[in-house]
Amino acid sequence: MRTGEPLPSVGDVLAALATGLWHWDTATGLVTVDAEAARLLGLPPERTTLTESQTRARLHPQDWNEITGVVPLAVDEGTLAEVRIRIMDGRGRVVRVxxxxxxxxxxxxxxxxxxxxxxxxxxxxxxxxxAARNAVTGDWRRSREAFLLDAGRALAEARSTAEVLRVAGGLSMPGFSPDGLVLFGVEGDWLTIIGHHGHQPGDVRPFSDMPLAADYPAAEVVRTGRAVYLSSPEQYEARYPGTWALVRPFGRHSWAFLPLTVAGRTMGAWMAAFTYPVAFTPDERAVLATVARMLAQALSRAGAAESERELTEGLQRSMLPSLGPEIPGMRVAARYIPTGGGLQVGGDWYDMIPLPSGRFALVVGDVQGHDVRAAGLMGQLRIALRAYASEGHRPDAVLSRASRFLHGITHDSRDEHLSDLRFATCVYVEADPATGMLEIARAGHPDPAIRMADGTVMMRPTAGGLPLGVDPDADYPTTGFALEPGETMMLCTDGLIETGGHDLESGWRRLRKVLEDHQGDVETLADALVQAVHGPSSHHTTGPLADRREDDIALVLLCRPGQGCGCDDTATVRTKVRRTLLSVAQDEPERIAEARQHLRELLHDWLSAEQIDSAVLLVSEMVTNVLVHTDTDALLLAEVTGDACGRRLRVEVTDAGDDLPHKRRPGELASSGRGLMLIELLADAWGVDPRGEGKSIWFELYEPDGSEGVSGGVSEGLERRSGGTALDDPAAASGGPS
Structure with missing residues (x-):
């Protein structure tokens, strides 16, 4: 070009520099290229428009993904988007960069x-x-160090052989990345394949179960512990003619076989195969050798972890029972979830024991600790409990004997190093399938919870004693009540309640919501409770186990079939009777507070708060009078019947005393004698019924309709006078609590 002549066009300049132009609009999905760009893409040298899929077919898949990742970043940073792209031909080969x-x-x-x-x-x-390495990486040594750091971190996090293979297959070495990987192991005198990447299923079958004496590079590496590098097909064929015929169909050009060595022992070999010639310079060999050492360590750790998991699962299966055949009249579901870390075994357990009487026993317990010692004590204690129960002992005797047994094996060791002072909590339930009657003894364990037929959930206070193993002479009183049709009892260890940073109160609220909202049978309810604590399950022992664990969990659900136990729809269930039974012994006056709380939970959805206060006041008065004026125990029965509006509460307190209550006219300063007056003022109906032995006094409250307000409480009751409508017996009518 002479001075003074006009400048050439941009297109002419770019063409002279062998530079093409392209335009891509992601909204239309079209890519327009000029003649030079078309030539570089392997197309006829003419201006053309391509779809995204047509353009993508000309590029290496990794490079297309890099383009889509670089573009948003360049927009955010206000910079140019620069990407190195490999152009592929129709047979998947790189023709230019x-x-x-x-x-x-x-x-x-x-x-x-x-x-x-x-x-x-x-x-x-x-x-x-x-040269290719330098162009791609810019700084070979710095890139190599970064690659090795990333590879080491990824392999260190692999927890299984499958994860190691996945990480190895994704390794992109600086400047030379293999497209085929095989990990070989050793069993006796045979070479086996642990896993492979970059091959179709069945491609590596000829190389599996190959003798170590075979004329094959991997076998030689295992025999000698030295790496083998083959830079060309000719070199491979000359050195290993016996197996070249098996290798030739893969179309590879270079191979590296390296030993997998741990603690001086060669445990296998690693093959990296390349579709292009690799010279295997000292730098390249150093990278491959380092990766091989990291692979060997990762495989060793993964193998140990998998063996440990197999041992753990075998130990769990041997220690935890199956629930056995179905029980007529009852449904049982159980879950066991061990804590994370270590062998994933601990001291929690459950059991179901057939009894000589035709009944059966349910046991849930927790030995202190989360280690092998706790698991061993758990196994011994479970066997002891089964033995005592199978002899026909009552629940209190079973726990007393178990406590002496645990105290003996943890306190009586003559070797102070073997002495390991541990205790265990436990709840033991003897159930009668025919009647639904339960007898419960508890040793420092959380109380059971009851889900009633209409979805109401209540903690069921039961008498209890010290944890097992603390005092060999401890007593374990029993509590009896009936499991009504459609009701479900939940027994669990504190891990189910407290996991996830919860305390007993907040953890119980979380479980209560699951119990109240659930619709379905006990198996799906057990899964829902576990998932509420740990998230989706991933493993099964007798039910799902979870990956993220903080404490051992043992869970048992006992359901008496009926509405509310996964048999009927919710609309029908809401019309069922809600009933609870509670005994208060003469030496248990503190349980009067439990009775008040129990009644409040029973009336959790009652429309009138004042009526709830009235009912609680009357129950406290009636139970207290039994303890004060008789020498017998009080039995409290409370039930709610009817639809969601206009329900009826009936409360009955029974005792074995012969004297009927009677009204009194207490003086202004008297501290007692107003019991029947309160019932007469606050109850909608009340009465006293003589029994063959003893008597019962009862009252009823009728829930107001939502449109009528919430009257009928303590304040209103004291302003009105309501007679007992069900006192047909004049003698009974004139009596009452004093």
Whole structure:
């Protein structure tokens, strides 16, 4: 070009520099290229428009993904998007490498990107050479160190052989990445395949179960512990003619076989195969050898972890019972979830024991600790409990004997190093399938919870004693009550309640919501309770186990079939009777507070708060009078019947005393004698019924309709006078609590 002549056009300049132009609009999904860009893409040298899928077919998949990742970043940073792209032919081979530089922009209205850029061929040699490495990485040594750090971190986190294979298959070595990997192991005198990557199923079958004496590079590596590098097919065929016929169909050009060595022992071999020639320079060999050592360590750890998991699962299966055949009239579901870490065994357990009387016993317990010692004590204690129960002892005797047994094996060791002072909590339930009657003895364990037929959930206070093993002479009183049709009892260890940073109160609220909202049978309810604590399950022992664990969990659900136990729809269930039974012994005056709380929980959805206060006041008065004026125990029965509105509460307190209550006219300063007066004022109906032995006094409250307000409480009751409507016996009518 002479001085003074006009400048050539941009297109002419770019063509002279062998640089093509391209335009990509992600909104339309079209890519327009000029003649030079088309040539670089392997198309006829003419201007053309391609779809995204047509363009993507010309590029290496990894490079296309890199483009889509670089573009948003360049827009955010206001910089050029520069990517090195490998152009592929129709047979999947790299024909050239080009550099793309573009200035992307983002259209917020169309939510799309638009790019105008250039394509220029890179003059470096084919992949696998030193020049190619320098062009791709910029700084070979620095890139190698970064790669090894990333690879070491990823392999250190692998917890199974499958994860090690996945990480190995994703390794992108700086400047030379293999497209085929095989990990070989050793069993006796045979070479086995642990796993492979980059091969179709069945491709590696000829190399499995190959004798170590075979003329094959991996076998030689295992025999000698030294790596084998083969830079060309000719070298492979000359050195290993016996197996070349098996290798030739894969179309590879270079191979590296390295020993997998741990603690001086060669445990296998690693093969990395390349589709292009690799010279295996000292730097490349150093990288491959380092990766091989990391792979060997990762496989060793993964194998140990898998063996440990197999041992753990076998130990769990041997210690935990199956629930056995179904029990007529009852349904049982159980879950055991061990804590994380270590052998994943601990001291929690459950059991179901057939009894000589035709009944059966349910046991849930927790030995202190989360280690092998706790698991061993748990196994011994479970066997002892089964033995005592099978002899026909009552629940209190079973726990007393078990406590002496645990105290003996943890306190009586003559070797102070073997002495391990541990205790255990436990709840033991003897159930009669025919009647639903339960007898419960408890040793420092959480109380059972009852889900009633209408979905109401209540903690069921039961008498209890010290944890097992603390005092060999401890007593364990029993509590009896009936499991009504449609009701479900939950027994669990504190791990189910407290896991996830919860205390007993907040953890119980979480479980209560699951119990109240659930619809279905006991098996799905057990899964829902576990998932509420740990999230989706991933493993089964007798039910799902979870991956994230903080404390051992043992869970048992006992359901008496009926509405509310996964048999009927919710609409029908809501009309069922809600009933609870509680005994208060003469030496248990503190249980009067439990009775008040129990009644409040029973009336948790009652419309009138004042009526709830009235009912609680009357129950406290009636039970207290039994303890004060008789020498017998009080039995409290409370039930709610009717539909969601206009329900009836009936409370009955029974004792074995012969004297009927009678009204009194207490003086102004008297401290007692107003019991029947309160019942007469506050109850909608009341009465006293003589029994063959003893008597019962009862009252009823009728829930107001929602449209009528919430009257009928303590304050209103004291302003009105209501006679007992069900006192047909004049003698009874004149009596009452004093």
């Amino acid at each position: 080009v550099r793309s530089r573009s200035k992307p922009s983002f259209d917020p209205d169309r939510r799309s990107y638009e790019l105008i850029g250039t394509l220029q061929e890179v003059t470096e040699p084919v992949p696998g050479t030193a």
